[in-house]
Amino acid sequence: MAITVVGSVAFDSIETPAGKRERCLGGAATYFALAASYFTNVRVIAVVGEDFGRRQESVFQARGIDMRGIEHTAGKSFFWEGSYLGNLNEAKTLITDLNVFAAFEPKIPEAYRDSEFLFLANIDPVLQRRVRDEMPGVKLVAGDTMNYWINDHKPALLEVLKGLDILLINDTETRTLAGNSNLVQAARAVMAMGPSSLVVKHGEYGATLFHTGEASRTFKAPALPLEEVVDPTGAGDSFAGGFFGYLASQPELTPAVYRKAMFYGSVMGSFACERFGTERTQNLTREEIDQRFNLFRELTHLD
Amino acid sequence: MAITVVGSVAFDSIETPAGKRERCLGGAATYFALAASYFTNVRVIAVVGEDFGRRQESVFQARGIDMRGIEHTAGKSFFWEGSYLGNLNEAKTLITDLNVFAAFEPKIPEAYRDSEFLFLANIDPVLQRRVRDEMPGVKLVAGDTMNYWINDHKPALLEVLKGLDILLINDTETRTLAGNSNLVQAARAVMAMGPSSLVVKHGEYGATLFHTGEASRTFKAPALPLEEVVDPTGAGDSFAGGFFGYLASQPELTPAVYRKAMFYGSVMGSFACERFGTERTQNLTREEIDQRFNLFRELTHLD
Numbered sequence: 160m161a162i163t164v165v166g167s168v169a170f171d172s173i174e175t176p177a178g179k180r181e182r183c184l185g186g187a188a189t190y191f192a193l194a195a196s197y198f199t200n201v202r203v204i205a206v207v208g209e210d211f212g213r214r215q216e217s218v219f220q221a222r223g224i225d226m227r228g229i230e231h232t233a234g235k236s237f238f239w240e241g242s243y244l245g246n247l248n249e250a251k252t253l254i255t256d257l258n259v260f261a262a263f264e265p266k267i268p269e270a271y272r273d274s275e276f277l278f279l280a281n282i283d284p285v286l287q288r289r290v291r292d293e294m295p296g297v298k299l300v301a302g303d304t305m306n307y308w309i310n311d312h313k314p315a316l317l318e319v320l321k322g323l324d325i326l327l328i329n330d331t332e333t334r335t336l337a338g339n340s341n342l343v344q345a346a347r348a349v350m351a352m353g354p355s356s357l358v359v360k361h362g363e364y365g366a367t368l369f370h371t372g373e374a375s376r377t378f379k380a381p382a383l384p385l386e387e388v389v390d391p392t393g394a395g396d397s398f399a400g401g402f403f404g405y406l407a408s409q410p411e412l413t414p415a416v417y418r419k420a421m422f423y424g425s426v427m428g429s430f431a432c433e434r435f436g437t438e439r440t441q442n443l444t445r446e447e448i449d450q451r452f453n454l455f456r457e458l459t460h461l462d
Numbered sequence: 463m464a465i466t467v468v469g470s471v472a473f474d475s476i477e478t479p480a481g482k483r484e485r486c487l488g489g490a491a492t493y494f495a496l497a498a499s500y501f502t503n504v505r506v507i508a509v510v511g512e513d514f515g516r517r518q519e520s521v522f523q524a525r526g527i528d529m530r531g532i533e534h535t536a537g538k539s540f541f542w543e544g545s546y547l548g549n550l551n552e553a554k555t556l557i558t559d560l561n562v563f564a565a566f567e568p569k570i571p572e573a574y575r576d577s578e579f580l581f582l583a584n585i586d587p588v589l590q591r592r593v594r595d596e597m598p599g600v601k602l603v604a605g606d607t608m609n610y611w612i613n614d615h616k617p618a619l620l621e622v623l624k625g626l627d628i629l630l631i632n633d634t635e636t637r638t639l640a641g642n643s644n645l646v647q648a649a650r651a652v653m654a655m656g657p658s659s660l661v662v663k664h665g666e667y668g669a670t671l672f673h674t675g676e677a678s679r680t681f682k683a684p685a686l687p688l689e690e691v692v693d694p695t696g697a698g699d700s701f702a703g704g705f706f707g708y709l710a711s712q713p714e715l716t717p718a719v720y721r722k723a724m725f726y727g728s729v730m731g732s733f734a735c736e737r738f739g740t741e742r743t744q745n746l747t748r749e750e751i752d753q754r755f756n757l758f759r760e761l762t763h764l765d
Contacts, residue, residue, distance in 0.1 A: 343687045364667035381682040384646045459762045
């Protein structure tokens with residue numbers, strides 16, 4: 160079933176201990192869409208400027224991603240520059256130029272309206288909520304956010320959370336949102352704000368899935384121990400793409416399907432780190448993905 | 463098969479967000495021995511002062527732990543005071559009084575010499591090596607250390623590593639020992655120093671087992687998401703006790719046995735955090751342990 164994702168499509172300049180890249184294709188919606196495209200049909204809502212041309216389009220096209228919701232306007236695309244020289248687990252942001260993204264008004268193409276899955280990538284919660292409200296028929300809604308919205312736009316964010324089935328955020332965001340340093344207690348507090356499932360991403364330590372309700376259970380997916388983390392940019396969005404893409408590909412959303420989705424999330428997150436930008440994620444095969452899935456099974460299973 | 467463990471038996475005063483305890487029974491050898499005692503026979507080599515009396519002895523006796531190697535001398539036992547008020551993942555040491563431990567000269571009782579498993583808890587590497595050399599017939603030797611020895615006593619520590627089969631340390635210790643911030647590369651460098659297996663403990667994120675050689679594989683055990691961490695003191699030593707105790711209880715050390723040992727390590731580490739000091743670890747049943755083992759399986763396994 161098709162996923163609609165709303166979020167940023169951007170250019171990133173990235174420096175890591177492995178090297179430097181200028182103006183790679185980036186943005187949360189880009190990473191999410193590429194990762195999810197190996198599992199199901201993906202439709203993107205975003206805005207880009209005149210610097211987004213054929214070369215960037217071809218990356219989406221090659222993965223069969225629907226771009227009718229990517230609006231082209233005068234000006235430059237969202238640009239981010241960051242460095243991981245000090246800490247591979249957290250980028251130091253050097254430049255954020257919102258450019259055309261500053262006036263982003265998401266428009267949902269008619270052709271997207273039958274999407275059964277909706278992913279609200281990390282953007283202004285006012286926009287997240289608008290898109291969510293305009294797609295009342297979706298079967299499952301997941302979303303991401305970040306500390307900036309949690310700290311400075313909490314009322315708007317709380318409105319978004321009410322409309323989410325699944326929230327995917329990291330440890331710090333979970334603790335900050337709940338105002339509680341114990342992760343289990345914090346997860347319960349966050350789920351009381353709306354989402355019935357919460358995926359807490361731990362970076363190099365994997366991710367934990369929490370559910371409300373008795374029938375379900377907490378589940379942990381590891382991260383792959385990597386010889387070299389070339390560029391962690393987009394790993395979290397790629398996790399979300401693998402996770403939500405796999406869910407959208409399944410006829411029924413059982414607890415077992417959620418667990419496999421956690422593994423596919425980790426798999427796509429691990430690939431994202433192996434090359435700069437989207438280089439690795441845009442050039443995978445489903446066979447490589449499933450081979451790595453099996454590696455994750457070996458890494459965690461007793462038998 | 464019997465394990466001999468050499469290390470500290472001590473008194474700890476501990477403050478955590480859950481409360482405060484004065485002069486609990488503590489020490490690495492104590493936690494290790496209690497945790498391992500649910501799996502196999504354990505023999506302790508340590509030194510205590512006149513403050514170590516019947517009440518403390520009875521904790522070891524109740525678990526059937528051999529105390530003939532615990533030397534009683536004039537003076538006070540090793541005393542440590544620490545606080546977790548600022549950070550539950552890392553104690554702030556307020557007081558360390560070595561007391562009788564300052565002149566510790568490990569003596570191995572004759573009755574211990576047929577032990578097939580040896581655990582060198584975190585003490586001066588000069589003493590670790592002496593004990594190891596005096597027990598040449600052991601089948602498997604594991605050990606622990608800490609940043610202090612890595613930074614300031616490296617030559618002596620490197621001599622110990624040559625005689626170890628398994629080293630159990632945390633992330634920071636692994637990276638510091640190897641001088642490499644990438645965990646996979648650091649693990650390989652540490653194993654090149656001697657141990658053919660390395661267990662890297664990640665605190666609330668579980669632990670990773672690395673092996674040298676082609677036949678074996680990396681394995682990850684999670685930590686249990688706990689509603690309340692009452693007191694993390696001794697969690698790492700309890701992990702080591704569960705891990706090594708299970709290994710010592712098995713007729714053959716296959717890769718599958720190592721994986722189960724990682725789970726038993728995490729199980730014993732999780733219990734240690736649930737009460738102050740050794741309160742929880744000294745009062746378990748094997749049934750509770752195996753129930754929690756099954757919980758760890760559910761937490762990580764797809765099916």
